[in-house]
Amino acid sequence: MERYPSARALIDAIKPDRPVFGIRPHAAGRAAQWFLRNFPGEVAYAYKANDSVFMIGALYGAGITHFDVASIPELEDAATIPGVRLHFMHPVKSRAAIRLAYHEYGIRCFALDTEDELAKIVEETGGAKDLELFVRIAVPAKNSRVPLERKFGVTGHKAARLLVKTRQVADELGITFHVGSQTTTPDAYANALSEVHKLIVKAGVVVDGIDVGGGFPSRYTDSHPAPLSAFIDVISSGFERLPVSAACRLICEPGRALVAEAESLIVRVDARRGDELFINDGSYGALFDAAHLNFVFPVQLVSRDVPATEPMAPFEFWGPTCDSIDRMKGPFMLPASIREGDYIEIGNVGAYGRAIGGRFNGYGSYLEGILLDEPMFTMYDIEQQQAAQA
Ligand SMILES: Cc1ncc(COP(=O)(O)O)c(C=O)c1O
Secondary structure, three states: OOEEOOHHHHHHHHOOOOOEEEEOHHHHHHHHHHHHHHOOOEEEEEHHHOOOHHHHHHHHHHOOOEEEEOOHHHHHHHOOOOOOEEEEOOOOOOHHHHHHHHHHOOOOEEEEOOHHHHHHHHHHOOOOOOOEEEEEEOOOOOOEEEOOOOOOOEOHHHHHHHHHHHHHHOOEEEEEOOOOEEEOOOHHHHHHHHHHHHHHHHHOOOOOEEEOOOOOOOOEOOEOOOOHHHHHHHHHHHHHOOOOOOOOEEEEOOOHHHHHHHEEEEEEEEEEEOOEEEEOOOOOOOOHHHHHOOOOOOEEEOOOOOOOOOOEEEEEEEOOOOOOOOEEEEEEEEEOOOOOOOEEEEOOOOOOOOOOOOOHHHOOOOEEEEEOOOOOOOOOOHHHHHHHHO
Protein backbone atom coordinates (compact mmCIF):
# COMPACT_ATOMS: atom_id res chain seq x y z
CA MET A 1 0.00 0.00 0.00
CA GLU A 2 1.39 3.41 -1.01
CA ARG A 3 2.00 5.95 1.76
CA TYR A 4 1.51 9.68 1.26
CA PRO A 5 2.25 12.64 3.55
CA SER A 6 -1.31 13.94 3.01
CA ALA A 7 -4.42 13.74 0.81
CA ARG A 8 -2.95 16.60 -1.24
CA ALA A 9 0.20 14.56 -1.92
CA LEU A 10 -1.91 11.54 -2.90
CA ILE A 11 -3.92 13.60 -5.38
CA ASP A 12 -0.78 15.20 -6.83
CA ALA A 13 0.74 11.75 -7.28
CA ILE A 14 -2.12 9.75 -8.79
CA LYS A 15 -5.03 12.01 -9.89
CA PRO A 16 -7.37 9.05 -9.24
CA ASP A 17 -10.38 8.30 -11.38
CA ARG A 18 -12.09 6.49 -8.50
CA PRO A 19 -12.81 7.66 -4.97
CA VAL A 20 -9.99 6.90 -2.54
CA PHE A 21 -9.97 5.83 1.08
CA GLY A 22 -7.17 7.69 2.80
CA ILE A 23 -6.39 5.53 5.82
CA ARG A 24 -4.61 6.84 8.89
CA PRO A 25 -3.82 3.70 10.90
CA HIS A 26 -1.83 5.78 13.40
CA ALA A 27 -5.07 7.56 14.37
CA ALA A 28 -6.85 4.26 15.03
CA GLY A 29 -3.86 3.07 17.06
CA ARG A 30 -3.88 6.27 19.12
CA ALA A 31 -7.61 5.95 19.81
CA ALA A 32 -7.16 2.32 20.89
CA GLN A 33 -4.29 3.24 23.20
CA TRP A 34 -6.37 6.00 24.71
CA PHE A 35 -9.25 3.62 25.49
CA LEU A 36 -6.93 0.91 26.80
CA ARG A 37 -5.24 3.42 29.14
CA ASN A 38 -8.34 5.25 30.29
CA PHE A 39 -11.29 2.87 30.29
CA PRO A 40 -11.43 1.10 33.67
CA GLY A 41 -12.25 -2.31 32.18
CA GLU A 42 -11.96 -4.39 29.00
CA VAL A 43 -12.12 -2.74 25.57
CA ALA A 44 -13.64 -4.72 22.70
CA TYR A 45 -13.76 -3.27 19.18
CA ALA A 46 -17.14 -3.42 17.38
CA TYR A 47 -15.93 -5.10 14.20
CA LYS A 48 -18.85 -3.82 12.13
CA ALA A 49 -17.63 -0.22 12.23
CA ASN A 50 -14.73 -0.83 9.82
CA ASP A 51 -13.10 -4.15 8.96
CA SER A 52 -10.25 -2.87 6.80
CA VAL A 53 -7.16 -4.96 7.54
CA PHE A 54 -5.22 -1.75 8.10
CA MET A 55 -7.68 -0.60 10.72
CA ILE A 56 -7.88 -3.99 12.44
CA GLY A 57 -4.08 -4.25 12.29
CA ALA A 58 -3.66 -0.83 13.88
CA LEU A 59 -6.12 -1.64 16.68
CA TYR A 60 -4.57 -5.04 17.33
CA GLY A 61 -1.08 -3.55 17.22
CA ALA A 62 -2.16 -1.07 19.88
CA GLY A 63 -3.36 -3.91 22.11
CA ILE A 64 -7.02 -4.55 21.26
CA THR A 65 -7.62 -8.31 21.42
CA HIS A 66 -11.35 -8.41 22.16
CA PHE A 67 -13.81 -7.99 19.31
CA ASP A 68 -17.59 -7.70 19.23
CA VAL A 69 -18.90 -9.58 16.19
CA ALA A 70 -22.44 -9.65 14.83
CA SER A 71 -22.49 -12.29 12.08
CA ILE A 72 -20.81 -15.45 10.83
CA PRO A 73 -18.63 -13.62 8.26
CA GLU A 74 -17.47 -11.17 10.93
CA LEU A 75 -16.63 -13.91 13.37
CA GLU A 76 -14.84 -15.95 10.72
CA ASP A 77 -12.70 -12.94 9.81
CA ALA A 78 -12.01 -11.88 13.38
CA ALA A 79 -11.15 -15.45 14.38
CA THR A 80 -8.11 -15.33 12.08
CA ILE A 81 -6.48 -12.81 14.44
CA PRO A 82 -4.15 -14.63 16.86
CA GLY A 83 -5.19 -14.76 20.50
CA VAL A 84 -8.48 -12.90 20.14
CA ARG A 85 -11.50 -13.16 22.39
CA LEU A 86 -14.77 -12.77 20.50
CA HIS A 87 -18.11 -11.61 21.90
CA PHE A 88 -21.18 -12.42 19.79
CA MET A 89 -23.30 -9.45 20.88
CA HIS A 90 -26.06 -9.43 18.26
CA PRO A 91 -29.21 -10.26 20.28
CA VAL A 92 -30.78 -12.25 17.40
CA LYS A 93 -28.66 -15.06 15.97
CA SER A 94 -29.53 -17.95 13.71
CA ARG A 95 -29.24 -21.42 15.20
CA ALA A 96 -26.47 -22.18 12.70
CA ALA A 97 -24.54 -19.10 13.84
CA ILE A 98 -24.81 -20.11 17.51
CA ARG A 99 -23.63 -23.66 16.74
CA LEU A 100 -20.71 -22.48 14.63
CA ALA A 101 -19.70 -19.82 17.14
CA TYR A 102 -19.75 -22.16 20.13
CA HIS A 103 -18.55 -25.45 18.68
CA GLU A 104 -16.16 -24.34 15.92
CA TYR A 105 -14.84 -21.01 17.14
CA GLY A 106 -14.93 -21.46 20.91
CA ILE A 107 -17.09 -18.38 21.53
CA ARG A 108 -18.65 -18.41 24.99
CA CYS A 109 -19.98 -14.86 25.19
CA PHE A 110 -23.44 -14.18 23.70
CA ALA A 111 -26.03 -11.41 24.04
CA LEU A 112 -29.78 -12.04 24.14
CA ASP A 113 -32.94 -10.10 24.87
CA THR A 114 -35.72 -12.72 24.92
CA GLU A 115 -36.45 -16.09 26.49
CA ASP A 116 -36.71 -17.56 22.99
CA GLU A 117 -33.16 -16.51 22.22
CA LEU A 118 -31.99 -17.93 25.55
CA ALA A 119 -33.61 -21.26 24.68
CA LYS A 120 -31.92 -21.24 21.26
CA ILE A 121 -28.51 -20.66 22.83
CA VAL A 122 -29.01 -23.40 25.42
CA GLU A 123 -30.27 -25.88 22.81
CA GLU A 124 -27.65 -25.20 20.17
CA THR A 125 -24.75 -25.36 22.63
CA GLY A 126 -26.06 -28.65 24.05
CA GLY A 127 -26.82 -27.15 27.46
CA ALA A 128 -23.25 -25.85 27.84
CA LYS A 129 -22.11 -25.03 31.36
CA ASP A 130 -19.51 -22.43 30.41
CA LEU A 131 -21.66 -19.70 28.82
CA GLU A 132 -21.18 -15.99 29.43
CA LEU A 133 -24.62 -14.57 28.71
CA PHE A 134 -25.34 -10.85 28.53
CA VAL A 135 -28.96 -9.73 28.72
CA ARG A 136 -29.42 -6.69 26.49
CA ILE A 137 -31.68 -4.08 28.04
CA ALA A 138 -33.19 -1.11 26.24
CA VAL A 139 -32.18 2.27 27.64
CA PRO A 140 -33.34 5.71 26.52
CA ALA A 141 -31.15 7.39 23.91
CA LYS A 142 -30.04 10.87 24.94
CA ASN A 143 -28.22 13.20 22.57
CA SER A 144 -27.50 10.29 20.29
CA ARG A 145 -27.41 10.61 16.50
CA VAL A 146 -28.35 6.99 15.86
CA PRO A 147 -30.72 5.75 18.60
CA LEU A 148 -30.75 1.94 18.86
CA GLU A 149 -33.22 1.22 21.65
CA ARG A 150 -36.24 0.49 19.45
CA LYS A 151 -34.85 -2.58 17.79
CA PHE A 152 -33.22 -4.48 20.65
CA GLY A 153 -33.40 -4.66 24.41
CA VAL A 154 -35.80 -5.75 27.11
CA THR A 155 -37.13 -3.66 30.01
CA GLY A 156 -39.08 -3.86 33.29
CA HIS A 157 -40.58 -7.13 34.55
CA LYS A 158 -39.61 -8.98 31.40
CA ALA A 159 -36.00 -7.95 31.89
CA ALA A 160 -35.97 -9.03 35.54
CA ARG A 161 -37.52 -12.39 34.62
CA LEU A 162 -35.04 -12.90 31.79
CA LEU A 163 -32.13 -12.15 34.14
CA VAL A 164 -33.36 -14.76 36.62
CA LYS A 165 -33.81 -17.37 33.87
CA THR A 166 -30.45 -16.59 32.32
CA ARG A 167 -28.72 -16.80 35.71
CA GLN A 168 -29.94 -20.39 36.00
CA VAL A 169 -28.02 -21.50 32.89
CA ALA A 170 -25.10 -19.06 32.64
CA ASP A 171 -21.66 -19.54 34.10
CA GLU A 172 -21.31 -15.75 33.97
CA LEU A 173 -24.33 -13.45 33.84
CA GLY A 174 -23.95 -10.00 32.34
CA ILE A 175 -26.06 -7.01 31.44
CA THR A 176 -25.44 -4.96 28.32
CA PHE A 177 -27.00 -1.94 26.63
CA HIS A 178 -26.29 0.52 23.83
CA VAL A 179 -27.07 4.20 24.42
CA GLY A 180 -27.14 4.92 20.65
CA SER A 181 -24.30 5.72 18.31
CA GLN A 182 -22.64 9.16 18.38
CA THR A 183 -23.89 10.01 21.85
CA THR A 184 -22.48 13.43 22.57
CA THR A 185 -23.08 13.76 26.32
CA PRO A 186 -22.19 11.24 29.05
CA ASP A 187 -25.48 11.51 30.95
CA ALA A 188 -26.90 8.76 28.70
CA TYR A 189 -24.49 6.29 30.36
CA ALA A 190 -25.39 7.60 33.84
CA ASN A 191 -29.10 7.00 33.13
CA ALA A 192 -28.40 3.59 31.64
CA LEU A 193 -26.33 2.49 34.65
CA SER A 194 -29.02 3.66 37.03
CA GLU A 195 -31.55 1.54 35.05
CA VAL A 196 -29.13 -1.38 35.41
CA HIS A 197 -28.93 -0.73 39.15
CA LYS A 198 -32.72 -0.83 39.56
CA LEU A 199 -32.98 -3.96 37.46
CA ILE A 200 -30.36 -5.88 39.45
CA VAL A 201 -32.20 -5.04 42.68
CA LYS A 202 -35.55 -6.02 41.16
CA ALA A 203 -34.26 -9.36 39.82
CA GLY A 204 -32.16 -10.14 42.91
CA VAL A 205 -29.43 -11.86 40.88
CA VAL A 206 -25.65 -11.87 41.11
CA VAL A 207 -24.20 -10.13 38.07
CA ASP A 208 -20.67 -10.88 36.83
CA GLY A 209 -20.34 -8.49 33.90
CA ILE A 210 -21.54 -5.08 32.73
CA ASP A 211 -21.02 -4.22 29.07
CA VAL A 212 -21.74 -0.54 28.39
CA GLY A 213 -21.69 -1.11 24.63
CA GLY A 214 -20.55 1.49 22.12
CA GLY A 215 -21.94 4.95 21.49
CA PHE A 216 -18.78 6.95 22.28
CA PRO A 217 -18.65 9.92 19.94
CA SER A 218 -16.37 11.27 17.26
CA ARG A 219 -16.15 14.86 15.99
CA TYR A 220 -17.94 16.16 12.95
CA THR A 221 -18.50 19.65 11.60
CA ASP A 222 -21.97 19.70 13.17
CA SER A 223 -21.18 17.70 16.31
CA HIS A 224 -19.04 18.84 19.24
CA PRO A 225 -19.19 16.14 21.89
CA ALA A 226 -18.09 16.32 25.50
CA PRO A 227 -14.52 15.08 26.00
CA LEU A 228 -14.15 11.29 26.17
CA SER A 229 -12.71 11.56 29.70
CA ALA A 230 -16.13 12.84 30.86
CA PHE A 231 -17.70 9.61 29.55
CA ILE A 232 -15.12 7.52 31.41
CA ASP A 233 -15.78 9.41 34.67
CA VAL A 234 -19.54 8.90 34.48
CA ILE A 235 -19.20 5.20 33.61
CA SER A 236 -16.65 4.58 36.41
CA SER A 237 -18.78 6.16 39.08
CA GLY A 238 -22.02 4.53 37.85
CA PHE A 239 -20.31 1.13 37.77
CA GLU A 240 -18.81 1.52 41.26
CA ARG A 241 -22.27 2.05 42.75
CA LEU A 242 -23.76 -1.14 41.27
CA PRO A 243 -24.66 -4.07 43.53
CA VAL A 244 -22.60 -6.62 41.58
CA SER A 245 -20.20 -9.45 42.40
CA ALA A 246 -16.76 -8.43 43.66
CA ALA A 247 -15.14 -9.79 40.51
CA CYS A 248 -17.64 -8.14 38.15
CA ARG A 249 -16.09 -7.27 34.76
CA LEU A 250 -16.68 -3.92 33.08
CA ILE A 251 -16.56 -3.98 29.29
CA CYS A 252 -17.06 -1.44 26.50
CA GLU A 253 -17.46 -2.03 22.77
CA PRO A 254 -16.66 1.16 20.89
CA GLY A 255 -16.79 1.17 17.12
CA ARG A 256 -17.08 4.76 15.95
CA ALA A 257 -14.74 6.32 18.54
CA LEU A 258 -11.89 4.00 17.58
CA VAL A 259 -11.98 4.38 13.80
CA ALA A 260 -14.05 7.39 12.68
CA GLU A 261 -11.18 9.82 12.50
CA ALA A 262 -8.79 7.26 11.02
CA GLU A 263 -10.22 7.34 7.51
CA SER A 264 -10.96 10.04 4.95
CA LEU A 265 -12.68 9.72 1.61
CA ILE A 266 -11.19 11.65 -1.29
CA VAL A 267 -13.67 12.41 -4.05
CA ARG A 268 -13.59 14.26 -7.35
CA VAL A 269 -16.08 16.89 -8.45
CA ASP A 270 -17.51 15.71 -11.77
CA ALA A 271 -19.92 18.61 -12.24
CA ARG A 272 -20.98 21.82 -10.54
CA ARG A 273 -24.47 23.28 -10.82
CA GLY A 274 -24.66 26.40 -8.69
CA ASP A 275 -24.19 25.30 -5.11
CA GLU A 276 -24.62 21.62 -5.98
CA LEU A 277 -21.53 19.47 -6.50
CA PHE A 278 -21.79 16.11 -8.27
CA ILE A 279 -19.09 13.94 -6.73
CA ASN A 280 -17.92 10.38 -7.43
CA ASP A 281 -19.16 8.73 -4.20
CA GLY A 282 -22.38 9.10 -2.28
CA SER A 283 -25.15 7.62 -0.19
CA TYR A 284 -24.80 4.16 -1.72
CA GLY A 285 -21.09 4.34 -1.01
CA ALA A 286 -19.24 5.65 2.02
CA LEU A 287 -21.53 8.65 2.58
CA PHE A 288 -24.65 6.84 3.80
CA ASP A 289 -24.54 8.72 7.11
CA ALA A 290 -24.29 12.07 5.35
CA ALA A 291 -27.34 11.29 3.23
CA HIS A 292 -29.61 9.47 5.65
CA LEU A 293 -28.56 10.77 9.06
CA ASN A 294 -27.44 14.23 7.95
CA PHE A 295 -23.90 13.89 9.26
CA VAL A 296 -21.89 16.92 8.16
CA PHE A 297 -18.38 15.55 7.71
CA PRO A 298 -15.45 17.99 7.60
CA VAL A 299 -14.31 18.81 4.05
CA GLN A 300 -11.37 20.49 2.38
CA LEU A 301 -10.27 21.17 -1.19
CA VAL A 302 -7.04 19.22 -1.71
CA SER A 303 -6.15 19.53 -5.39
CA ARG A 304 -5.07 23.17 -5.65
CA ASP A 305 -4.30 26.24 -3.58
CA VAL A 306 -6.79 29.07 -3.40
CA PRO A 307 -5.96 32.60 -2.22
CA ALA A 308 -6.49 33.02 1.53
CA THR A 309 -8.90 35.84 0.69
CA GLU A 310 -11.23 33.58 -1.31
CA PRO A 311 -14.58 33.26 0.49
CA MET A 312 -15.96 29.90 1.58
CA ALA A 313 -19.45 28.96 0.41
CA PRO A 314 -22.02 26.30 1.41
CA PHE A 315 -22.46 23.35 -0.98
CA GLU A 316 -24.57 20.24 -1.12
CA PHE A 317 -23.38 17.01 -2.72
CA TRP A 318 -25.02 14.62 -5.17
CA GLY A 319 -23.57 11.12 -5.42
CA PRO A 320 -22.79 9.37 -8.73
CA THR A 321 -25.84 7.05 -9.05
CA CYS A 322 -29.03 7.92 -10.95
CA ASP A 323 -31.03 7.89 -7.75
CA SER A 324 -32.28 11.19 -6.36
CA ILE A 325 -31.96 10.07 -2.75
CA ASP A 326 -28.22 9.96 -3.45
CA ARG A 327 -27.96 13.44 -1.93
CA MET A 328 -25.90 14.76 0.96
CA LYS A 329 -27.35 18.11 1.87
CA GLY A 330 -24.60 19.31 4.21
CA PRO A 331 -23.98 22.24 4.07
CA PHE A 332 -20.35 21.52 3.22
CA MET A 333 -18.23 24.68 3.34
CA LEU A 334 -15.70 24.88 0.49
CA PRO A 335 -13.91 27.63 -1.46
CA ALA A 336 -16.43 29.50 -3.60
CA SER A 337 -14.46 28.82 -6.80
CA ILE A 338 -14.72 25.03 -6.53
CA ARG A 339 -15.16 23.48 -9.96
CA GLU A 340 -15.27 20.31 -12.01
CA GLY A 341 -12.03 18.32 -11.69
CA ASP A 342 -11.29 19.48 -8.14
CA TYR A 343 -10.71 16.87 -5.42
CA ILE A 344 -12.20 17.12 -1.94
CA GLU A 345 -11.08 15.33 1.21
CA ILE A 346 -14.10 14.30 3.29
CA GLY A 347 -12.78 13.58 6.76
CA ASN A 348 -13.75 11.32 9.67
CA VAL A 349 -15.72 8.81 7.58
CA GLY A 350 -13.91 5.81 9.13
CA ALA A 351 -16.92 4.53 11.08
CA TYR A 352 -19.65 2.85 9.04
CA GLY A 353 -18.50 4.53 5.77
CA ARG A 354 -16.78 1.75 3.85
CA ALA A 355 -18.67 -0.79 5.98
CA ILE A 356 -22.04 0.24 4.56
CA GLY A 357 -21.07 1.02 0.96
CA GLY A 358 -22.52 -1.14 -1.85
CA ARG A 359 -22.17 -1.54 -5.61
CA PHE A 360 -25.38 0.14 -6.85
CA ASN A 361 -25.15 1.38 -10.45
CA GLY A 362 -21.68 -0.15 -10.76
CA TYR A 363 -20.10 2.30 -8.34
CA GLY A 364 -18.58 1.40 -4.98
CA SER A 365 -15.06 0.59 -6.11
CA TYR A 366 -12.31 2.47 -4.31
CA LEU A 367 -8.58 2.99 -4.32
CA GLU A 368 -6.75 3.12 -1.01
CA GLY A 369 -3.69 4.89 0.32
CA ILE A 370 -2.09 5.39 3.71
CA LEU A 371 -2.00 9.02 4.88
CA LEU A 372 0.68 10.00 7.34
CA ASP A 373 -0.73 13.33 8.51
CA GLU A 374 -3.31 14.01 11.19
CA PRO A 375 -7.10 13.55 10.85
CA MET A 376 -9.20 16.60 10.03
CA PHE A 377 -10.80 16.51 13.51
CA THR A 378 -9.69 14.53 16.53
CA MET A 379 -11.18 13.57 19.89
CA TYR A 380 -7.72 12.67 21.17
CA ASP A 381 -5.53 15.48 22.32
CA ILE A 382 -2.53 14.86 20.15
CA GLU A 383 -0.15 17.24 21.89
CA GLN A 384 -0.96 15.90 25.32
CA GLN A 385 -0.37 12.36 24.19
CA GLN A 386 2.89 13.22 22.49
CA ALA A 387 4.07 15.06 25.60
CA ALA A 388 3.16 12.06 27.76
CA GLN A 389 5.14 9.74 25.51
CA ALA A 390 8.22 12.02 25.32
C1 LIG B 1 -23.87 -4.45 20.12
C2 LIG B 1 -23.11 -3.26 19.61
N1 LIG B 1 -21.95 -2.93 20.22
C3 LIG B 1 -21.20 -1.88 19.80
C4 LIG B 1 -21.59 -1.13 18.72
C5 LIG B 1 -20.71 0.02 18.30
O1 LIG B 1 -21.34 1.23 18.46
P1 LIG B 1 -20.60 2.62 18.21
O2 LIG B 1 -20.03 2.57 16.85
O3 LIG B 1 -21.65 3.63 18.39
O4 LIG B 1 -19.51 2.75 19.25
C6 LIG B 1 -22.81 -1.40 18.06
C7 LIG B 1 -23.26 -0.59 16.93
O5 LIG B 1 -24.30 -0.74 16.37
C8 LIG B 1 -23.58 -2.51 18.52
O6 LIG B 1 -24.74 -2.85 17.92
